[in-house]
Amino acid sequence: MRKRQLHEVDPRGITAAEAAEARARRSKAYREAGDEYAAIKELRKRNWIAAHIRERRYELDLTQKEVAEQAGTSHSFISKLESGDHIPTIPVLKRILAVLDEELLIGIERQIPDEEPEREVAPAPGVVAA
C-alpha cells in the first residue's frame, strides 16, 4: 500500500465546532442569532406552538407588528403569544399561520385497546359569518 507522504493534505478538516466558534468571535449578528435560537429552544419546552410561530416569523424576517397587521390582530397579542403565556383561539391561530404561509391542521386521536390508535387530521375550520 502506498503510504501518504507527510506533505500531503490531511482529509480531516477543522471541526464544525471550531468553525462555529470562529464565526461567533467575528460576527455580532451570528451571536445574536444564537441567542434567538436558544430562546426559541427554551420556549419550545413549554409551548410548542409559540416557539414555532416565533421561529417561523424570525426566519421570514417579519416583525411582530407586520404579522399582527396582516392577521388582523394587535402587536401586543402577538407579543404575548410568542412569550408562551397566551393560547390563541383556532380562528386567530389559523390567520397567523396563513400570514406565515402555513396551514393549521387539527388532529384527533382515539385510543382503542390492543390496537393502534385511530387518527384523523383535517384543516382547521375558519369562522363562518352569520
Next chain:
Amino acid sequence: MEGTQAIFYRDKHSVEPVNRFIEALPEKRARKINDYIEEYLNGRSLDAPPPEFPVTSQIEGELRELRVRFGNTRYRILYQRSGGLIVLLHAFEKHSGAVPAADKELAIRRIEDFSRRMDATPRKPPRAAGHDAPRRRHIRD
C-alpha cells in the same frame, strides 16, 4: 471530547466544501445549521443510533443527510460516520423531492477519497513503555 465529533471533509487542495458552503450563508442561516450540527451530530455516544427522522435520514448505506429548514429553504448536509468522526461531505439547497443523484454521488466520491487518504496516513508504531522498554539511544553522526 467524548462521543462523536463533526469535522469537515477536506479535499487534496485543502478545500473544505461544507465549511465553505456554510461560511457563504447569511448569519442566521449559518447559525441554524451550525446549531443543528452541534445538537444532533456532536457528542453522541458511539453506540447510539443516528438521530431520527425528520432531523436525519438515510441516503444510501451509511451515508445520511442532516435536514435543516430555514424559512422556506431546505438545506441538506450529507455526512457519514467514520469511527468517532462525523465527516461532513456535501451541503446543498434542496429544490426537488428526492436527493439528486449527482449530490449523492459527489458525497460518495468524497467519503471514498477520505477513507483512501486516511488509510494511507503514515502511522507511528506505539511507543514502548515500562521496565522492558528498549533504552533510548542518542545517535549522533
